Every structure is written in C-alpha cells, then in structure tokens.
Amino acid sequence: MSVKMINENGSIVIDDQALATVAGLAAMECYGVVGMASRNATQGFFELLKREHITKGIKVSSAEDDKINIDLYIVLQYGVKISVVAENVISRIKYTVETFSGVSVENVNIFVQGVRVQK
Numbered sequence: 001m002s003v004k005m006i007n008e009n010g011s012i013v014i015d016d017q018a019l020a021t022v023a024g025l026a027a028m029e030c031y032g033v034v035g036m037a038s039r040n041a042t043q044g045f046f047e048l049l050k051r052e053h054i055t056k057g058i059k060v061s062s063a064e065d066d067k068i069n070i071d072l073y074i075v076l077q078y079g080v081k082i083s084v085v086a087e088n089v090i091s092r093i094k095y096t097v098e099t100f101s102g103v104s105v106e107n108v109n110i111f112v113q114g115v116r117v118q119k
Contacts, residue, residue, distance in 0.1 A: 027092070
C-alpha cells in the first residue's frame with residue numbers, strides 16, 4: 001500500500017518503503033536503540049539488521065482517514081528503561097514522519113525483540 005494525497009495541482013503518492021525509511025532513521029537517532037530487528041524473529045532468535053536493511057524491521061500500514069500505523073521491531077541497549085526509550089521513539093517517529101511527509105500517524109507500536117549487552 002501507499003499513501004495518496006490529492007490537491008488542486010495533482011496527486012502525490014508516497015510509498016510505504018519511503019515512510020519506513022524515515023521512521024527507521026528517526027528511531028536510530030534515539031538513545032538506547034541499538035538497531036532494528038527482523039520482523040519475523042522466530043523462537044527467540046533475532047537478527048540485528050544493518051543500516052541498509054533498516055526497513056525490514058518496520059511495517060507501515062494504512063489506517064482510516066489517510067492515516068498510517070507504524071510497527072517497529074527494535075533491539076535496545078542493556079540497562080536502559082524500556083518504557084522511557086519506547087515513549088521517546090514513539091514521539092520522535094510521529095513528529096519526524098508527520099513533518100517530512102505530511103501524513104498523519106495514528107499509532108506507533110514498539111516491539112522490543114531483544115536486548116544487546118555492550119562490551
């Protein structure tokens with residue numbers, strides 16, 4: 001799916017991959033986020049994705065009234081408070097996506113797939 005906006009000059013179509021890239025880069029800037037995890041982590045194993053494949057850990061879906069829902073699968077740093085980091089990530093993604101694309105974000109869901117211990 002993609003988001004389509006129509007105005008008096010024509011139409012704008014924004015692909016979900018573009019929105020996922022913006023959301024992923026905004027999430028990676030937040031303190032405590034080590035990286036994105038694959039959406040299909042099975043049996044407790046997760047794969048930490050490199051920056052080139054950041055959109056594989058993000059699912060963008062259309063909601064009603066030209067809004068979108070974003071699901072993020074992330075890996076956090078050991079020792080951070082998960083609820084605080086999740087709230088920061090949610091607000092950062094919502095602000096960044098709405099500012100850059102003009103598309104309203106209805107929900108941002110955070111799925112913590114793992115915790116990484118830094119040496």
